[in-house]
Amino acid sequence: MSVENKPLPIIEVVNLKKRFGRIQALKGISFSIGKGEIVGFLGPNGAGKSTTLRILSGLIPADSGEAKVCGVDLAQEEGLVRNHIGYLPENNPLPEDLRVIEYLRFRALLKGLEGSRLKERIKVVLDICDLERKISERKIGNLSKGYRQRVGIADSLLAEPRLVILDEPTIGLDPHQSAVTRKMMERLRGEVSFLLSSHILSEVEACCDRMIILSHGQIVAEGTLHDLQKRFVNKTTFQIVASSNKIDIQKKIRLLDQTCELLQDDPVEVSGKRRYNFSTDKGEHIAEKIVRTLLEENDIRISEFQIRRPDLETIFLRATKKNWEEHDFLNRTKI
Amino acid sequence: MKSYYIILRYELFSLFISPSTYVAAFYFLSLLALGFRFFIETFSNTDWLLPPLSSLIVGLLFGAPALIPFITMRCFAEERRLGTLETLFSAPVSNWILVIGKWSGCFVFFIIISALALCFPLLLLLMFPEQGGNLGFNEIENWTGSTLYLLIFGGTFTAIGVFSSSITKNQMVAGMLTFTLLTAYLSIMVFSFGNQTSDAYFTNYQKLTDGLFGTYINGLDKFGQFSVGLIDLSTILNQAALTIFFLILSTIQIERLNN
Numbered sequence A: 001m002s003v004e005n006k007p008l009p010i011i012e013v014v015n016l017k018k019r020f021g022r023i024q025a026l027k028g029i030s031f032s033i034g035k036g037e038i039v040g041f042l043g044p045n046g047a048g049k050s051t052t053l054r055i056l057s058g059l060i061p062a063d064s065g066e067a068k069v070c071g072v073d074l075a076q077e078e079g080l081v082r083n084h085i086g087y088l089p090e091n092n093p094l095p096e097d098l099r100v101i102e103y104l105r106f107r108a109l110l111k112g113l114e115g116s117r118l119k120e121r122i123k124v125v126l127d128i129c130d131l132e133r134k135i136s137e138r139k140i141g142n143l144s145k146g147y148r149q150r151v152g153i154a155d156s157l158l159a160e161p162r163l164v165i166l167d168e169p170t171i172g173l174d175p176h177q178s179a180v181t182r183k184m185m186e187r188l189r190g191e192v193s194f195l196l197s198s199h200i201l202s203e204v205e206a207c208c209d210r211m212i213i214l215s216h217g218q219i220v221a222e223g224t225l226h227d228l229q230k231r232f233v234n235k236t237t238f239q240i241v242a243s244s245n246k247i248d249i250q251k252k253i254r255l256l257d258q259t260c261e262l263l264q265d266d267p268v269e270v271s272g273k274r275r276y277n278f279s280t281d282k283g284e285h286i287a288e289k290i291v292r293t294l295l296e297e298n299d300i301r302i303s304e305f306q307i308r309r310p311d312l313e314t315i316f317l318r319a320t321k322k323n324w325e326e327h328d329f330l331n332r333t334k335i
Numbered sequence B: 001m002k003s004y005y006i007i008l009r010y011e012l013f014s015l016f017i018s019p020s021t022y023v024a025a026f027y028f029l030s031l032l033a034l035g036f037r038f039f040i041e042t043f044s045n046t047d048w049l050l051p052p053l054s055s056l057i058v059g060l061l062f063g064a065p066a067l068i069p070f071i072t073m074r075c076f077a078e079e080r081r082l083g084t085l086e087t088l089f090s091a092p093v094s095n096w097i098l099v100i101g102k103w104s105g106c107f108v109f110f111i112i113i114s115a116l117a118l119c120f121p122l123l124l125l126l127m128f129p130e131q132g133g134n135l136g137f138n139e140i141e142n143w144t145g146s147t148l149y150l151l152i153f154g155g156t157f158t159a160i161g162v163f164s165s166s167i168t169k170n171q172m173v174a175g176m177l178t179f180t181l182l183t184a185y186l187s188i189m190v191f192s193f194g195n196q197t198s199d200a201y202f203t204n205y206q207k208l209t210d211g212l213f214g215t216y217i218n219g220l221d222k223f224g225q226f227s228v229g230l231i232d233l234s235t236i237l238n239q240a241a242l243t244i245f246f247l248i249l250s251t252i253q254i255e256r257l258n259n
Helices: A049-056 A078-083 A100-110 A115-128 A145-157 A175-188 A201-207 A225-232 A246-256 A284-296 A312-326 B002-016 B019-045 B053-072 B077-082 B084-089 B095-127 B129-134 B140-166 B171-191 B204-213 B215-227 B233-258
Strands: A011-020 A023-033 A038-042 A064-069 A085-088 A163-167 A193-197 A210-215 A218-223 A236-242 A268-270 A273-280 A302-308
Touching: A011 A049, A023 A049, A023 A064, A023 A210, A023 A218, A038 A049, A038 A201, A049 A064, A049 A163, A049 A193, A078 A085, A085 A145, A100 A115, A100 A145, A100 B002, A115 A145, A115 A175, A145 A163, A145 A175, A175 A193, A175 A201, A201 A312, A210 A225, A210 A312, A218 A225, A218 A312, A225 A312, A236 A284, A246 A273, A246 A284, A273 A284, A273 A302, A284 A302, B002 B095, B019 B053, B019 B095, B053 B095, B053 B140, B053 B171, B053 B215, B077 B084, B077 B171, B084 B233, B095 B129, B095 B140, B095 B233, B140 B171, B140 B215, B140 B233
Parallel strands: A038 A193, A038 A210, A085 A163, A163 A193
Antiparallel strands: A011 A023, A011 A064, A210 A218, A236 A273, A236 A302, A268 A273
16 A cells, blocks of 8 residues: 555554653653554553543643544644544443433433434444343443443444544453453454553453553553564473473473473473473474474373463563563652 | 533433432422411511512522532532543533533522422412412512522522532532531621611722622622512622632533543
């Protein structure tokens, strides 16, 4: 695609900064999100995720930097952005006295929907969020956390937004309820851009096209899972399930690859067999060579072999570890 | 303007579905009805100079510290406690519209309660036209002046309640603060009642400042005029300014919360 034909990003952030008193919450972050992308915003507590999301939702102003959401410059028309986005705040606050349908009608009216379009949109979002008629007639205060979360998401989708910002949408949900949220995002993939923050890394891994990892108000990593795997975990990890003892296996492996290390001191025993995890600097081909050699050995019986891809949790810990080491707990940068 | 009506409707709806407002309205109207009945029965033996309708307005005015907190304490304090204020901020509505929408909702509810209270003399007039007529319940100027007086003070009282609700997360604290502020305001008016110096001793400047701001503390003195249908414009303007002042304070507080 040529530069001229490239569609405008839904979110474009350049050198965004925000300070709360003595705490510099954002230290000049820059990123962009394209149309239809699902992007996960990751980071430890206090990393600046919610602050960024609140700035992008037009709730609070940034101190400096540029932020454009759906083509709206937040510095100039902060309030206007609310017409284009759906926002689910952290903890999903909802009025407890209202029925689901009453609340959605009120929110739809506030977002400028009326008449047949209002009725149609409410019907559509109830369907997308799996809120059947019986639930929509119940008071919000009587709903379970999962259903309340669905009501919040339904609200964020009401005005057919081009961008939906979800702050911790799956926090406190059981796996079934989380799956419903994932299903909803899958259903809208390509049509709506999603920016979601989460602590549940498996969730982000399962549904996001791209991840942005934030730590101490800075972006420490950005890209697809594959990009991040390549960048942060340069060792190959493999797992062997065998009936032989640790010393024999380790000795044979060390003969082939000096860099190969056993990752745990005591292997896990499974049905009389032991599970060993190794890591090597020499890539997947040496791991395969090791297992071929071990299979030829008569005194070693291997029943399972698996090359393990580093998961997002490993990447997250590695990406944020460096940043944590540079800061002490009072958020002061070490010299 | 559309968002204003939506917020107003939402606030009014929230009040109508809240049991506490029904309980407060029931007790308030019951006590007011008993007081009104007692006053009408003993009216001939009292030295009350104003039309009997004014007794109901005075009852509503001095009963306001007990009623207004129940109407206004929820509006922002509850939203703050639940965190739903953030959801409201995320909608395309300005903070000023949010504040006047909520105030209007509370004020309309106050008008509904007042209208129910004003049904007492109306019912009396319908059931006993002769006695009602003798008590002046059929005189339109009494109704116009008294109702207008009630509305302008009701507006200010509700704005004070909305402001109190905007500065705390706790409904009870908001209610107590409203009660205290309204009681203080009414006490100032009671203690200043009848202390107006004669115009003859005033300089032109004093006359001007008294005309412009005097009703803040001498509001009760002006009631005599309103109750017989004489409308004092400076009182209306002063109360409107005070209402706007408290609504601006509430908006500033809401803006501060947003940042």
